[in-house]
Amino acid sequence: MAFYTYILECSDGSFYTGHTDNLDQRFAQHQSGYITGYTFKRRPVELAWSEYFATRYEALEAEKRIKGWTRAKKQALIAGDWTLLSELARNSGDRR
Incomplete structure (x- = not known):
């Protein structure tokens, strides 16, 4: 099974980082407002970056690491x- 870490750019210019096993579905959920967290009031969102990982653990570790980065590093x-x-x-x- 494939896992992804991804960065969304929100309509206010902020970044959201997450991980999933279905990138297309998760993006659609963020875009539609199905996910009521950070991105809900910052739609529309754009997929700015994603990377494939072999395990959920690797994707989650990448997400945690990137979330701690500065905006410049994410860019x-x-x-x-x-x-x-x-x-x-x-x-x-x-x-x-």
Whole structure:
């Protein structure tokens, strides 16, 4: 079974990070307002980034790690700017 960690960009410009085993369904739930949490009043949302993981544990660990990141680090991840992401991690003392 596949698992995903994902970042949504909300209509207010904020980011939401989560994990799921069905990315299309979870995105639709956020978009429709079915999920009444953080994204409910910040719709519409856009899928900004996602990554596949072999286990739920790996996806959850990635979610936890990314949730602790600065906005700049999340933007670098979304852009695929590994050089900037590495530099930001060094500057923050984050070696993960």
